[in-house]
Amino acid sequence: MSFTFTEDQRLLAESADRFVENEYDFSARREAMALDGGFSRETWNTFAELGWLALPLPGDCDGLGGSTVDVAVLLESLGRGLVVEPYQSAIVLGAGCVTTAGSTEQRRRILPAVAAGEHLLALAHVEPRSRYALAHVETAASRDGSGWRLEGAKAVVHNAETADTLVVSARSAGATTDRDGITLFLVDRDAAGVSLRSYPTVDGLQASEVTLDGVTVGDEAVLGEVEDGLSAIEAVVDRACVLLCAEAAGAMDAAVRLTTAYLKERRQFGVPIGSFQSLQHRAVDMLGAQQFARALMYRAAGVIDGADPLERARAASAAKVEAGRAGRLVGQEAVQLHGGMGMTDEMAIGHYFKRLSTIDAQFGNTDHHVRRFAALA
Amino acid sequence: MELVLTPDEQAFRDEVRGFLESAVSDEIRRKTMTGYRLSREEHVAWQKQLYERGWIAPGWPVEYGGTGWTPMQKHLFEEECALAGAPPVIAFGVVMVAPVLMAFGSSWQKEYYLPRILRSDDWWCQGYSEPGSGSDLASLQTRAELNGDHYLVNGQKTWTSLAQHANRMFCLVRTSSEGKRQEGISFLLIDMDQPGVTVRPIRTIDGSTEINDVFLEDVRVPVHDLVGEENRGWTYAKYLLGHERTGIAAVGRSKSQLRRLRQISSVEMSDGRPLLEDERFREKIAGLEIDLLALEALVLRVLSDETAGKGPGPEASFLKIRGTRLQQGITELLFEAVGNYAHPYIPEAMQTGWNEDPVGPEHAAAIAPHYFNWRKASIYGGSNEIQKNIIAKAVLGL
Numbered sequence: 012m013s014f015t016f017t018e019d020q021r022l023l024a025e026s027a028d029r030f031v032e033n034e035y036d037f038s039a040r041r042e043a044m045a046l047d048g049g050f051s052r053e054t055w056n057t058f059a060e061l062g063w064l065a066l067p068l069p070g071d072c073d074g075l076g077g078s079t080v081d082v083a084v085l086l087e088s089l090g091r092g093l094v095v096e097p098y099q100s101a102i103v104l105g106a107g108c109v110t111t112a113g114s115t116e117q118r119r120r121i122l123p124a125v126a127a128g129e130h131l132l133a134l135a136h137v138e139p140r141s142r143y144a145l146a147h148v149e150t151a152a153s154r155d156g157s158g159w160r161l162e163g164a165k166a167v168v169h170n171a172e173t174a175d176t177l178v179v180s181a182r183s184a185g186a187t188t189d190r191d192g193i194t195l196f197l198v199d200r201d202a203a204g205v206s207l208r209s210y211p212t213v214d215g216l217q218a219s220e221v222t223l224d225g226v227t228v229g230d231e232a233v234l235g236e237v238e239d240g241l242s243a244i245e246a247v248v249d250r251a252c253v254l255l256c257a258e259a260a261g262a263m264d265a266a267v268r269l270t271t272a273y274l275k276e277r278r279q280f281g282v283p284i285g286s287f288q289s290l291q292h293r294a295v296d297m298l299g300a301q302q303f304a305r306a307l308m309y310r311a312a313g314v315i316d317g318a319d320p321l322e323r324a325r326a327a328s329a330a331k332v333e334a335g336r337a338g339r340l341v342g343q344e345a346v347q348l349h350g351g352m353g354m355t356d357e358m359a360i361g362h363y364f365k366r367l368s369t370i371d372a373q374f375g376n377t378d379h380h381v382r383r384f385a386a387l388a
Numbered sequence: 389m390e391l392v393l394t395p396d397e398q399a400f401r402d403e404v405r406g407f408l409e410s411a412v413s414d415e416i417r418r419k420t421m422t423g424y425r426l427s428r429e430e431h432v433a434w435q436k437q438l439y440e441r442g443w444i445a446p447g448w449p450v451e452y453g454g455t456g457w458t459p460m461q462k463h464l465f466e467e468e469c470a471l472a473g474a475p476p477v478i479a480f481g482v483v484m485v486a487p488v489l490m491a492f493g494s495s496w497q498k499e500y501y502l503p504r505i506l507r508s509d510d511w512w513c514q515g516y517s518e519p520g521s522g523s524d525l526a527s528l529q530t531r532a533e534l535n536g537d538h539y540l541v542n543g544q545k546t547w548t549s550l551a552q553h554a555n556r557m558f559c560l561v562r563t564s565s566e567g568k569r570q571e572g573i574s575f576l577l578i579d580m581d582q583p584g585v586t587v588r589p590i591r592t593i594d595g596s597t598e599i600n601d602v603f604l605e606d607v608r609v610p611v612h613d614l615v616g617e618e619n620r621g622w623t624y625a626k627y628l629l630g631h632e633r634t635g636i637a638a639v640g641r642s643k644s645q646l647r648r649l650r651q652i653s654s655v656e657m658s659d660g661r662p663l664l665e666d667e668r669f670r671e672k673i674a675g676l677e678i679d680l681l682a683l684e685a686l687v688l689r690v691l692s693d694e695t696a697g698k699g700p701g702p703e704a705s706f707l708k709i710r711g712t713r714l715q716q717g718i719t720e721l722l723f724e725a726v727g728n729y730a731h732p733y734i735p736e737a738m739q740t741g742w743n744e745d746p747v748g749p750e751h752a753a754a755i756a757p758h759y760f761n762w763r764k765a766s767i768y769g770g771s772n773e774i775q776k777n778i779i780a781k782a783v784l785g786l
């Protein structure tokens with residue numbers, strides 16, 4: 012396991028940081044959020060041109076075959092800017108499922124268009140009653156002539172509205188929480204029977220409740236093996252957890268920096284508030300939390316490619332717990348140390364707090380992953 | 389650990405319960421319990437109902453319209469109101485400015501303002517903080533100059549809660565720049581319905597606009613609206629802040645929110661069973677319940693000291709710190725409880741008259757905004773850091 016970045020990773024971090032610094036300030040983010048679909052297509056094209064969309068995709072599909080550490084480097088930088096473009100949804104989750112489970116034909120058909128920024132994916136897996144249990148799938152897939160018929164509901168599907176294709180999990184056999192019996196399908200977002208109720212999320216992203224009402228698809232829409240979808244979902248979600256932690260590491264870094272700058276600039280009692288030792292210690296604790304969470308995240312990113320499922324799950328859960336705790340501390344303290352200013356929508360700092368909060372609430376919060384880690388021991 | 393009540397106290401509580409059962413409508417109960425916003429009219433209507441029952445100002449002496457209740461009765465009343473989902477009484481009039489007027493106001497001020505406060509004829513707001521003067525309140529810059537029979541006030545106040553509803557502001561202004569900073573501050577009562585007053589909303593991270601900038605430009609304040617003596621305002625302001633801190637503990641409200649947390653976690657399912665049966669989560673709730681018991685015990689102590697004639701001392705700062713931490717702790721667990729449905733942001737759902745189907749369970753809609761919004765509690769009313777400074781200095785002598 013290596014703890015230093017390669018030259019390529021260093022260059023990637025530099026270029027992504029430069030992008031955030033020069034082209035993604037807080038007002039640019041706001042403008043992107045206000046666009047149709049909640050992000051900028053232009054920025055997405057830039058990501059494609061820079062090769063960021065191709066980064067984790069396989070080499071035989073116009074991808075660069077990058078490792079999880081490579082993607083973590085990119086997402087840490089994007090996290091600093093609270094980038095709203097759907098990298099997690101389209102690339103990490105959506106393209107992740109196609110890469111992990113898809114046939115050669117499916118990968119070759121879909122992934123080059125994804126790399127070019129021309130095709131967007133989203134993962135519709137979580138359900139209204141599933142909470143964080145990945146095996147909990149109520150959506151039903153039944154045989155319909157030579158194809159399948161899908162019936163059910165999916166919850167908080169990020170970026171569904173702008174996706175061309177949804178990766179939908181459905182149960183073709185077994186009981187609601189059985190590990191076996193889940194099948195993945197590629198479903199056109201526009202297919203008859205697919206309806207969306209879309210809304211913004213509290214952290215400035217976009218999501219939808221997705222209803223599948225007698226959606227029919229052919230056999231060619233099945234992604235991976237029938238009834239064996241969960242292992243792919245688990246692999247993809249574990250990686251997504253680590254990459255959410257990467258985003259969190261970047262967001263925490265920015266929050267610590269903004270807070271430190273504010274402590275130096277804001278004066279009360281005739282002195283900068285940063286001269287109060289009680290606040291210095293709080294800022295130090297924030298920095299410490301960020302550093303441990305970042306270190307564990309890169310450690311997890313370094314082991315999960317090629318790890319067995321048990322090792323992968325423990326690495327992902329540990330990173331998610333550390334990032335969850337650190338994110339809460341950093342987010343809350345960042346607001347507190349800004350006083351009233353921290354409560355305003357106008358300042359960036361509160362938005363870091365919100366994003367750090369929702370990262371914890373996605374794919375299992377701290378409690379969930381502590382429990383999972385303990386159960387895997 | 390229930391409070392042990394005497395038969396009289398039990399009878400009192402039943403009487404309060406009976407009143408609240410019929411007085412609080414289902415609509416209002418639903419809104420306050422789920423954290424939706426009430427309109428100005430809804431607040432005022434509720435306060436008028438309390439006024440008519442004679443219960444709007446339990447903290448006041450009887451001669452001014454108080455209830456003459458014991459501390460335990462006051463405590464029970466607050467608790468029952470919160471548990472019944474009654475709207476909170478807006479503190480600025482009844483709880484904050486009124487005690488100052490009683491202690492330091494002129495007889496005209498008492499006769500004119502106190503009945504209007506009881507009847508909710510005026511909506512007050514608190515004009516203390518300024519952009520450059522938050523924790524260091526004594527550095528405030530808003531100036532008032534005496535000009536015949538009135539003061540002319542110029543400056544800016546900020547973070548002013550609910551100023552958009554207010555027609556009156558109690559305000560700290562600088563009337564002298566000589567000597568110690570604290571000794572040049574005066575306490576004015578300002579009529580907000582005049583051209584020099586501009587209220588501009590500030591959007592907060594939860595998407596709401598409950599706080600404001602208030603710009604004061606050549607605002608006229610008749611001399612009879614100066615409270616007490618010129619340049620003695622700091623003393624009055626501190627008197628008021630002491631009162632604010634016991635109120636901020638909000639034991640009843642936290643009890644009611646903890647009850648809600650239990651209820652929500654008994655219907656939120658986690659791995660096939662109610663979240664409430666999850667050991668980790670249940671223990672976290674228990675931790676908060678114990679915090680609440682300790683808070684309540686100290687509140688009752690401070691309240692009985694008050695009846696014994698001792699005003700709230702610096703220990704009241706502990707109530708503020710513990711009370712707000714508890715409130716925030718509850719909002720955190722609520723956020724955890726709703727899982728994925730912490731994500732959707734549907735502000736319309738929190739407004740009156742919205743009747744579409746909720747996204748996810750109805751109880752989830754306001755929870756994330758509420759968690760974000762409640763970070764304010766450790767900042768306002770003197771931040772929790774400032775409270776600790778007060779205790780270190782005034783109690784420990786450091």
Ligand SMILES: Cc1cc2nc3c(=O)[nH]c(=O)nc-3n(C[C@H](O)[C@H](O)[C@H](O)COP(=O)(O)OP(=O)(O)OC[C@H]3O[C@@H](n4cnc5c(N)ncnc54)[C@H](O)[C@@H]3O)c2cc1C
Pocket residue numbers: 288
């Ligand atoms: C078990 C043990 C082993 C030790 N071994 C060694 C050793 O091998 N070599 C060696 O040189 N020393 C050693 N020390 C001594 C140690 O370095 C001192 O105890 C320490 O520096 C604190 O100094 P002090 O005891 O004089 O306490 P003080 O400096 O008087 O401090 C008292 C308290 O005030 C706090 N404090 C002091 N200044 C500040 C400040 N500016 N800001 C905030 N808080 C402050 C301290 O944290 C402490 O809680 C040892 C101490 C212990 C207990």
Ligand SMILES: Cc1cc2nc3c(=O)[nH]c(=O)nc-3n(C[C@H](O)[C@H](O)[C@H](O)COP(=O)(O)OP(=O)(O)OC[C@H]3O[C@@H](n4cnc5c(N)ncnc54)[C@H](O)[C@@H]3O)c2cc1C
Pocket residue numbers: 277279280284287289290347348349350351352354513514515516517519521522523524546547548549550599764767768769770771772773774777
């Ligand atoms: C939602 C909300 C509603 C409010 N409503 C009102 C209102 O109605 N009327 C009104 O007048 N004001 C109101 N306030 C203002 C509130 O009282 C101030 O925000 C508060 O006093 C802190 O001041 P500040 O925001 O300027 O922060 P600052 O004073 O700049 O403080 C920034 C940080 O530094 C810390 N700090 C400052 N000095 C010290 C010190 N000496 N030692 C250690 N730490 C320190 C603070 O605790 C805080 O964490 C409201 C604020 C909020 C957020």
